[in-house]
Amino acid sequence: NAGVTQTPKFRVLKTGQSMTLLCAQDMNHEYMYWYRQDPGMGLRLIHYSVGEGTTAKGEVPDGYNVSRLKKQNFLLGLESAAPSQTSVYFCASSWAGTPDNEQFFGPGTRLTVL
Amino acid sequence: AQSVTQLGSHVSVSEGALVLLRCNYSSSVPPYLFWYVQYPNQGLQLLLKYTSAATLVKGINGFEAEFKKSETSFHLTKPSAHMSDAAEYFCAVSDLGNSGYALNFGKGTSLLVTP
Numbered sequence: 192n193a194g195v196t197q198t199p200k201f202r203v204l205k206t207g208q209s210m211t212l213l214c215a216q217d218m219n220h221e222y223m224y225w226y227r228q229d230p231g232m233g234l235r236l237i238h239y240s241v242g243e244g245t246t247a248k249g250e251v252p253d254g255y256n257v258s259r260l261k262k263q264n265f266l267l268g269l270e271s272a273a274p275s276q277t278s279v280y281f282c283a284s285s286w287a288g289t290p291d292n293e294q295f296f297g298p299g300t301r302l303t304v305l
Numbered sequence: 306a307q308s309v310t311q312l313g314s315h316v317s318v319s320e321g322a323l324v325l326l327r328c329n330y331s332s333s334v335p336p337y338l339f340w341y342v343q344y345p346n347q348g349l350q351l352l353l354k355y356t357s358a359a360t361l362v363k364g365i366n367g368f369e370a371e372f373k374k375s376e377t378s379f380h381l382t383k384p385s386a387h388m389s390d391a392a393e394y395f396c397a398v399s400d401l402g403n404s405g406y407a408l409n410f411g412k413g414t415s416l417l418v419t420p
Contacts (some may be wrong), residue, residue: 195348222405231314233395233410234349241405249404281348290337290399290406291356296348 193217195297197282203303204272212267212300214282222285223265224294225249225257227278234281240265241288272304307332307398309379311411319419324368324383326414328396331377337399338379339408340370344392352394355379366390391418 198213214223221242226234236249238257246257254276256268265284269276279301283294312327330336337356341349353364360372370381381394393415397408 224405224407226410231412233412234408235410236400236404236407239405239407247403247405249407283349285406288406290401291354292406293339293351293354294408296341296350298348299346 195282195284195295197280197297197300199300200298201301203305204269205305206273208272209268209270210272210302211269212280212282212302214265214267214284214297215263216265216282216284216295217263218284218286218295219262220284220286220295221262222288222292223259224283224285225255225265225267226281226283227251228281228299229278237267237280272302274304276302277304278302306402306409307334307336307400308409309338309396309398309411311394311396311414313414314412315415315417317417317419318386320388321385324381324386324390324416326381326394326396326416328370328379328381328411329377330379330396330398332398332401334401337401338370338372339397339399340364340368340379340381341395341397341410342392343395343413349395352381386416386418388418388420391416 240259285292
């Protein structure tokens with residue numbers, strides 16, 4: 192049982208390049224989330240999904256797109272990377288849509304955009 | 306909207322001393338509150354959560370937190386700090402709006418434990 196995994200762990204991009212971050216969970220969770228973590232800012236929600244085939248915008252969605260074609264996977268895409276997207280990206284999942292549900296986090300992807 | 310504020314971005318304690326990390330919340334309805342810990346270069350791990358069942362919540366690794374409605378607080382404590390407690394701690398509240406119950410995080414408190 193791997194929990195939540197993220198690929199890749201590290202990535203360096205040049206401005207304007209594109210990439211996709213992959214999040215996978217093996218807990219059969221319905222809800223999945225992408226957050227970004229910046230120094231002194233805590234974690235902020237980028238996009239989320241409440242089930243296979245559904246996605247929605249969070250607090251800071253600009254410059255990102257997501258897809259949830261399979262229940263276990265949640266992809267985060269950057270079409271044209273900008274230095275402001277340099278951050279640590281965390282994926283999380285939870286099994287149900289109730290406010291007391293624990294979210295399980297992946298180990299993070301550290302992205303640098305030059 | 307639900308939000309939390311963590312007082313003190315850095316806290317330093319001696320090994321064996323009391324750990325107190327402060328969190329205040331803002332919510333017009335009863336909140337669902339969480340404390341997460343992040344060890345260096347790792348993801349976040351749940352320490353404990355408050356869901357209105359009891360005001361004193363016990364978590365993992367000897368941590369506990371007390372929900373005080375009158376003070377809108379949910380401070381995290383541990384009686385005796387260990388070196389292994391050095392980490393970043395995040396208070397969070399469940400967003401009860403249209404975000405799939407995502408978490409709204411505080412900015413975090415970095416705990417340093419000195420010998």
